[in-house]
């Protein structure tokens with residue numbers, strides 16, 4: 001990935017993300033994420049029937065040192081449990097930022113809020129176009145589902161699609177896959 005052009009103000013426009021807004025220089029390692037992505041994923045968990053879902057994610061840069069993030073999902077399977085194709089599923093929103101690590105490598109910090117009583121922070125690494133969010137703390141309300149930990153992996157596949165996998169430890173069950181998806185870019 002190219003380092004992009006830096007302006008005197010300390011912000012930069014990425015050569016890889018063709019966003020028309022300035023990308024803060026600290027976010028260059030995440031430049032490949034900027035834009036809107038859409039696609040399909042599969043979900044499941046121990047004791048849960050597998051399902052398909054649709055998803056749209058936007059990573060937005062506005063010149064400040066964090067990307068805004070919002071994800072919407074919808075049911076993409078046969079009707080089940082009162083859900084029809086297109087019925088809204090999980091939404092999450094938050095911010096992604098990059099800080100210099102002790103060894104000089106960029107550290108990614110991701111703050112997410114979920115509408116079902118859970119907020120979480122991930123800390124991880126970015127290596128080229130692969131992001132490992134492997135440290136996670138999660139807080140939840142007394143009525144939220146019993147999720148204790150989660151890890152995520154994001155990356156570009158075949159140079160253009162955004163793929164991710166999310167594993168979680170929930171309801172006393174061991175860490176295992178809950179979601180994975182592959183999304184294509186629909187706008188910069």
Ligand code: HEM
Pocket residue numbers: 043045046047048051053055073074089090091092114118145146147150168170171178179
């Ligand atoms: C792409 C985003 C997501 C989608 C499409 C999704 C979808 C689903 C669906 C369809 C179910 C089963 C039906 C239901 O109980 O509602 C489910 C269960 C669950 N989800 Fe998610 N989910 C998403 C994100 C998350 C996240 C971020 C967490 C945790 C922070 C989470 C935690 C859970 C838990 C704990 C269960 C119950 C598992 C069990 O019954 O043992 N989900 N999810």
